[in-house]
Every structure is written in structure tokens, then in C-alpha cells.
Amino acid sequence: MARLEPRLLRNFVLLYGSSLFSGLAWGMVLPTIPVLSGSFDISMGAAAQTVTAWAMGRFCGTPVSGIMLDRVGPRVMMVGGAAVTGVAAIAAFLSPSFAGLLLALFVIGAADAVWAMGREVTGIDLTAQNQRGRVMSGFHGVHHSGVTMGPLVGGFLTVSAGFRTVFIASALVSALATLSGLAVDRPAVRGAAPRTPVRTASGGLGLRHLAGRLMALYREVEPSLRPTYAVLVVATAASLMFRLTLQSMLPLYAGAYLGFTPVEVGALFSISGVVVFFMIVPAGFVLDKVGRKWATVPSTVIPALVFLAIPLSSTFLQLAVLVSVLGIANGLSLGCLATSTYDVVPQHVRGRLQAMRRTIADLAGLGAPLAGGMLADAFYPGVPFFALTPILWLAALLLAFVAKETLER
Numbered sequence: 001m002a003r004l005e006p007r008l009l010r011n012f013v014l015l016y017g018s019s020l021f022s023g024l025a026w027g028m029v030l031p032t033i034p035v036l037s038g039s040f041d042i043s044m045g046a047a048a049q050t051v052t053a054w055a056m057g058r059f060c061g062t063p064v065s066g067i068m069l070d071r072v073g074p075r076v077m078m079v080g081g082a083a084v085t086g087v088a089a090i091a092a093f094l095s096p097s098f099a100g101l102l103l104a105l106f107v108i109g110a111a112d113a114v115w116a117m118g119r120e121v122t123g124i125d126l127t128a129q130n131q132r133g134r135v136m137s138g139f140h141g142v143h144h145s146g147v148t149m150g151p152l153v154g155g156f157l158t159v160s161a162g163f164r165t166v167f168i169a170s171a172l173v174s175a176l177a178t179l180s181g182l183a184v185d186r187p188a189v190r191g192a193a194p195r196t197p198v199r200t201a202s203g204g205l206g207l208r209h210l211a212g213r214l215m216a217l218y219r220e221v222e223p224s225l226r227p228t229y230a231v232l233v234v235a236t237a238a239s240l241m242f243r244l245t246l247q248s249m250l251p252l253y254a255g256a257y258l259g260f261t262p263v264e265v266g267a268l269f270s271i272s273g274v275v276v277f278f279m280i281v282p283a284g285f286v287l288d289k290v291g292r293k294w295a296t297v298p299s300t301v302i303p304a305l306v307f308l309a310i311p312l313s314s315t316f317l318q319l320a321v322l323v324s325v326l327g328i329a330n331g332l333s334l335g336c337l338a339t340s341t342y343d344v345v346p347q348h349v350r351g352r353l354q355a356m357r358r359t360i361a362d363l364a365g366l367g368a369p370l371a372g373g374m375l376a377d378a379f380y381p382g383v384p385f386f387a388l389t390p391i392l393w394l395a396a397l398l399l400a401f402v403a404k405e406t407l408e409r
Contacts, residue, residue: 007185008126012138014180015123018078019143021177022115025085025170026054026108027150030247030269031262032163034255039163040098044256044381045373051248052369053102055240057109059362064110065117066355074118074125078181081115086174093167104167113358115177116143121351122184124342132342133287133407136335141280144330148273155266217352224404225344231403232344233357235296236337238395240365242303245388246326248369253310253381254319264316271320272327279331286332291407292340296399299333302326304392311382343406 029050037047068077085108092104123135154166221229254260254268286295306322306329313319338354345353372384 011126011184012123012135014184015119016138016142018082018119018177018180018184019139020146021173021180022082022085022112022119023143023146023148024150024153024173025089025146025177026112027147027269027273028154028157028166028170028173029105030151030251031155031255031266032158032166033248033251034265035158035163035262036098036101037256040101042098043377044252045377046098048248048252048369048373048376050102050105051244052366052373053105054109054112055244055362055366055369057106057111058113059109059359059366060106061110061113062117062355062359062362065114066352068114069117069121069351069355074121075181075184077114077118078122078184079118079178081111081113081118082174082177082181084111085115086171086178089167089171089174093164093171113362115181117351117354118181120338120354131288133292133335133339134281134284136339136342137284137287138280138335140335140338141276141283141331145273145277148269148271148276148327148330151266151269152263153266155262155264158262214356217349217356220346220349220353221344222346225406228403228406229341229344229353229357231398232337232341233360235300235395235399235403236357236361237364238300238391239333239337240361241368241388242307242392243330244365244368245307245372245384249372249376249381249384250310250319250323252376253385257381258314260316268316268319268323272323272330275324275327276331279328283331283335287336287339288407291405292336292343293399293403293405295332295336296340296403297396299329299336300392300396300399302329304389304396307385307389307392310385340403340406343408 033047033050034044036042036050037044040047065077088104088107088111091107092101095101095104119139120136123139124132127135153169157163157165157169218226218229250268251265255262255265260268283295303326306326309322310319313322341354341357342350368384368388371387372381375383375387
């Protein structure tokens with residue numbers, strides 16, 4: 001990336017700091033999943049639904065984020081999303097029941113969706129188009145590093161002081177994310193197109209009316225790029241299913257099935273996070289200099305291969321190698337789908353089309369921890385990894401042979 005002026009550099013330091021803190025806030029919760037089973041006297045599959053609750057919140061918060069972007073702006077979304085996450089984490093700490101814990105995690109997921117859209121658009125508005133891939137790779141890479149480093153901290157806290165202390169720590173780092181968002185300058189939108197109304201189907205609030213609104217938004221995309229946008233939606237769904245399955249099933253497979261401690265489970269996530277961190281610069285270079293598809297396709301194929309190997313592994317070293325390879329895939333993938341979508345969608349509806357892509361993906365992703373929990377209870381926690389592989393292969397083939405290369409050379 002070109003040298004940044006001091007004020008712009010300060011803004012990006014704050015944005016990257018906010019990304020790291022937000023990732024830590026959620027990542028610390030993951031090692032508590034095996035412990036929740038005994039603490040609340042529930043099954044392993046039921047404990048994994050903590051990820052489902054978070055994903056359901058993301059699903060409900062994503063369309064709200066698209067509306068908020070047009071009405072209040074990205075900075076308010078960053079600050080408000082991080083602040084609500086902190087309050088919900090305190091509620092999770094105080095909750096006497098598993099149902100209350102799930103409700104708090106639902107709120108955390110919704111707030112995270114609002115925060116993520118605000119941070120993303122703030123970064124896009126602060127930079128030029130030819131830096132977009134590196135900016136998005138940095139945002140998503142730092143956030144994912146927080147998500148995967150958080151389990152190590154959460155594992156130590158769970159072992160030493162109990163799982164509830166994890167939510168206090170989550171509230172504290174959410175407060176840091178809130179302060180970082182407050183300190184970011186309000187960006188001037190680069191090359192903004194005038195806002196024009198999107199024609200939608202009239203009458204009613206039912207499914208037909210909703211479908212009409214979605215199709216009207218879809219038709220705002222240039223006709224030659226509409227298949228690419230549709231493939232990006234499918235790929236986003238597959239990517240989310242992959243991450244949610246990994247977050248919910250790896251703790252059960254390694255912790256409850258293989259008998260690893262919460263610290264060891266957290267270390268597996270952290271190993272992946274370190275690899276992702278070192279992939280931020282190479283991934284941004286690939287996106288901006290080589291091509292978007294050189295990131296999207298490999299980052300979908302690699303998890304499809306690794307997921308076949310995870311259920312066949314039984315030692316910490318074997319799983320450490322596999323999650324390191326997944327770290328390479330995650331490093332390539334984080335930001336590439338969002339970057340490709342910004343290349344495709346018109347400026348005046350970018351928030352709504354990004355929200356629509358993510359909402360549809362979230363709807364598909366919601367089923368991953370739920371189906372994984374059912375398969376884990378019926379068989380064992382390795383089966384969900386096998387089950388997701390065909391979906392990842394389908395997404396990879398569509399990205400390779402249907403989607404267009406969107407990098408402007």
C-alpha cells in the first residue's frame with residue numbers, strides 16, 4: 001500500500017485495533033463450549049448451539065446493518081455495535097441459565113454484524129479503489145487473528161477461573177473496540193454516486209413482496225455481472241458454513257471426543273490465527289495485483305481437502321498441521337469475497353447488496369452448527385466435517401468457472 005499521511009495512518013491503526021478487539025471478544029468464548037455441556041447438564045450437540053445463537057444474531061443483524069448504513073453512517077455503527085457487544089457479554093456473565101446465555105450470544109451476533117459493516121465501509125471510504133483488496137484483507141485478517149487467538153486466552157481463563165470470567169474479559173475488549181471506533185475520523189465518501197430510489201414490488205409485507213424487493217436490488221447490478229454476484233452469495237454461504245462448523249465442531253472433536261484440555265483446544269485456534277496474520281500482506285497483494293479469483297478459489301478448495309483429514313486425526317500435532325493449512329486458506333479468503341462484491345455492486349446500493357449477500361449466506365450458515373450438533377450426537381463430532389465437503393467443492397467450481405474476474409487492471 002502506498003505511504004499514508006499521518007492522519008490516515010492513525011485512522012487505520014484505530015480500525016485495525018478495533019478489528020482485533022472485536023475478534024478477541026468472540027474468540028474467547030469458543031473454548032467454553034465443551035465446559036458448558038457439564039455446567040448446564042446438556043448434551044455436546046446442545047452446547048454447540050452457542051455458535052448457532054451467535055450466527056442467528058448475525059443473520060438478524062445483517063439486514064439491519066444495510067439499512068443503518070444509509071441512515072446513520074458507518075461510524076455510528078462501529079461504535080454502537082461494539083458497545084452493545086460489551087453489554088451483552090456482561091449479561092452472559094450474569095445469566096443463570098443456558099437459555100439466557102444463548103439470548104446474550106444472539107445479541108452479540110447481531111451487534112457484531114452491525115459493527116462489521118460499519119468498519120468495512122469506513123475503510124473503503126478512506127482508501128482508493130486500487131488499495132481495496134489490501135485494506136479488506138487487513139481488516140478481515142486482523143479480525144480473524146483475534147477470533148483465533150482469543151480461544152487461547154479463553155482456554156486459560158476457563159481452566160483457571162471458570163467459563164464465566166471469559167465473558168467479563170469479552171466485555172473489556174469490547175469496550176476497547178468501542179473507544180477505538182469513537183476515535184476514528186468521519187470519512188468522506190470517495191466517488192459516491194447520487195442516491196436513487198430502487199424500484200420494488202408494491203403491496204403487502206409477505207414473501208412475495210420481500211422477493212420483489214430482493215429482485216429489484218439484484219437488478220441494480222450490471223447484467224453481465226449478475227451471475228458473478230449470485231456465485232459470490234453461494235461462496236459466502238459456503239465460507240460461513242465452513243467457519244461455523246470449525247468453530248463449533250473442532251472444540252467438541254478435540255475436547256470432548258479426543259480429550260484435549262481447553263488450553264490445547266484454544267492453542268489449535270491460535271495456531272491458525274498466527275498463520276492468518278502472516279497471510280495478510282500476501283493475500284492483499286494477490287487480491288490487488290494478481291486477481292480476485294486467485295484468492296477465492298484456493299481458499300475454498302483447501303478447506304474441502306482439510307475437512308476430509310480432520311476426522312482421521314487423533315493427535316495434537318496432526319490437528320496443528322491441519323489448522324495451519326486452514327490458516328493459509330483463511331488468510332486468502334478473509335476479505336476476498338467482500339472485495340469482489342464491492343467490485344460488482346453499484347455505489348448507491350452497496351450497503352443493501354452487501355447486506356443481502358450476507359443475509360442469504362447467514363441463512364444458510366445457520367444450519368451448519370445445528371446440523372453439526374445433530375450429527376455429533378447421532379454419530380461422533382468428526383462426521384460434520386465430512387458432511388460439509390461437497391458444499392465447499394460446489395462453491396469452488398462455481399467460483400472457478402462461472403464467476404468473472406473482477407480486478408480492474
